[in-house]
Amino acid sequence: MTFEIIIVLLALIGMLAALIMDKMRPGMILFSVVVLFLCTGILSPKEMLEGFSNKGMITVALLFLVSEGIRQSGALTQLIKKLLPQERTSVFKAQVRILPSIAFISAFLNNTPVVVIFAPIIKRWANYVKLPATYFLIPLSYVTILGGICTLIGTSTNLVVHSMMIDAGLRGFSMFELGKVGIFVAIAGILYLFLFSKRLLPADRPDKATDDEENVDNGLHPVEAVIGPRFPGINKRISDFDFERHYGAKIKELRRSGRTYTSFGDISFREGDTLIVMADDSFIKTWGESSVFIMLANGKEYEPAGKKKRWFALTLLFIMIAGATIGELPAVQEMLPPGIKLDMFFFVSVTTVIMAWTKIFPPQKYTKYISWDILITISCAFAISKAMENSGVADLLAGYIIDLSHSHGPYILLAAIFIITNIFTELITNNAAAALSFPLALSLSQQLEVDPMPFFVIICMAASASFSTPIGYQTNLIVQGIGNYKFTDFVRIGLPLNIITFLISVFLIPQIWPF
Incomplete structure (x- = not known):
């Protein structure tokens, strides 16, 4: 075992431990590892920086702005209001009406704004029709994930794997190629939620602060605020952080993992915590577009855009999606002059500029709508993947996996890649999970001399299938707080969904993309 292999293995173990322990933001943890590889000569400066200029990473950044434009246009708010039944109904009938539509929407938009918009509206509607909101909020998060695996732009993970394939000199995914298996996973997942969510999810857990009429006075009212990655009090004790001075609001409750705290003692803030604060009408106007909070909701209706x-x-x-799909056709590509490629990057760039100049989103604030930590994580993930290849770690681990599953064929290896990636995505982040698994999958296919496409597709399915924990996906964190769910609620309903995704993926992928 060479010096480079030892360094990379130790760095990867340390990186996983730091991510699981939540020592820093994922982007900074991955960047620290990349700098270590630079210092030891495993990566050159050029290889370290390639991810920051990668077309896939920049496409993800621009898609954040497109999603924000759709959010600020009010189109999603009006749509969900039309989907929700306004009369008394059953949980099953309501889910049949809303879940497939949300899955379709999330196939083309970033999941987080979809959940941020829909979650408070669905919770308010559930209270109005006397149904437990807890029967709808986890399914809301899950169907956005299920919809996202059906298209190239449905989740950043798909774009990451797509870009890594192109960097490796291979053909990337077309717009709807992943839908060949993703649609079956999504349909099975939605049917599972129809049949079992009411049995496996808890009934409503009442909101103490919002039910306390004595708190609603002096023009103050309760606001739900989900703590985001840029909240300055993360890991600080509540008693040591003057929240009222910073934000002009007073904390009444903190919700975490299904528990509600009203006496804070030595409790520290964590990303994803839901705070119930007493605030006036200016609170949401001031902090609504800040990344300090992922979501703010006060139970009030807002005037939609025109x-x-x-x-x-x-x-x-629609033009962006249709244009990128048609632009991939060989006949269209042959008609274009050299140097012009009508791919997703081209159309998302044009769409973003048009949205900015027509002020669909405020162009002066465009940097606020981009999740920079996700972009840094993706960029560093490319470099870590390259370090695994350069050092020989990918070939070493691939050899061990082949030896363990000797004589069982590629199907067992496909299952192994799914399990490894899925464990990573539940414990760390989906983009980092895909980055760690990609060089492993590439090396496996090369050593077995088989087509690598089935391995890349299963990485996309496994990296997005973050159902069993609230920490693997940001949308799960959002609904955990607003629905006051426990960690075990996600395990109970999410683990079978992980298994469903695993079985369908391992069976179908080799039928569609033969080895």
């Missing part, structure tokens, strides 16, 4: 703005934003989205 109808023309909504339809214009949706038209731009």
Whole structure:
């Protein structure tokens, strides 16, 4: 075992431990590892920086802005209001009406704004029709994940794997290629939620602060605030952080993992905590577009944008998707002059600029709508993947896996890649999980002399299948707080969904993309 292999293995173990222990933001942890590889000569400066100029990473950044434009247009708010039944109904009938539509939407938009918009509206609607909101919020998060695996742009993970394939000199995914298996996973997952969510999810857990009429006075009212990655009090004790001075609001409750705290003692803030604060009307106006909080909701309706703005934003989205899909056709590519490629990067760039100049989102604040930590994580993930290849770690681990599953064929290896990636995505982040698994999958296919495409597709399925824990996916964290779910609620309903995704993926992928 060479010096480079030892360094990379130790660094990867340390990285996983730091991510699981949540010592820093994932982007900084991965960047620290990349700098170590630079210092030891495993990566050159050029290889370290390639991820920061990668087309896939920049596409993800621009898709954040497109999703924000759709959010600010009010199109999603109006849509969910039309989908929700306004009369008394059953849980099953309501889910049949809303879950497939949300899955479809999330196939083309970033999951987080979809959940941020829909979660408080669905919770308010559930209270109105006297149904437990807990029967809808985890399914909301899950169907956005299920919809996201069906298209190239449905989740950043798909774009990461797509870009790594192109960097390796291989053909990437087309817009709807992953839908060949993703649609079956999504349909099975949605049917599972229809049949079992009411049995496996808890009934409503009442909100103490929002039910306390004595708190609603002096023009103050309760606001739910989900702590985001840039909240300055993360890992600080509540008693040591003057929340009222910083934000002009007073904390009444903190919700975490299904527990509600009203006496804070030595409790520290964590990302994903849901705070119930007493605030006036200026609180959401001031902090609504800040990344300090992922979501703010006060149970009030807001005036939607004009109808023309909504339809214009949706038209731009449709042209972007249709244009990128048609632009991939060989006949279209042959007609284009050299140097022009009508791919997703081209159309998302044009769409973003049009949205900025027509002020569908405020162009002066565009940097606020981009999740920079996700972009840094993706960029560093490319470098870590390259270090695994350069050092020989990928070949070494691939050899061990082949030896363990000797004589069982590629199907067992496909299952092994799914399990490894899925464990990583539940414990760390989906993009980092895909980055760690990609060089392993590439080396496996090369040593077995088989087509690598089935391995890459299963990485996309496994990295997105984050159902069993609230920490693997940001949308799970959001609904955990607003629904006051426990960690075990995700395990109970999410683990069978992981297994369903595993079985369908391992069976179908080799049928569609033969080895």
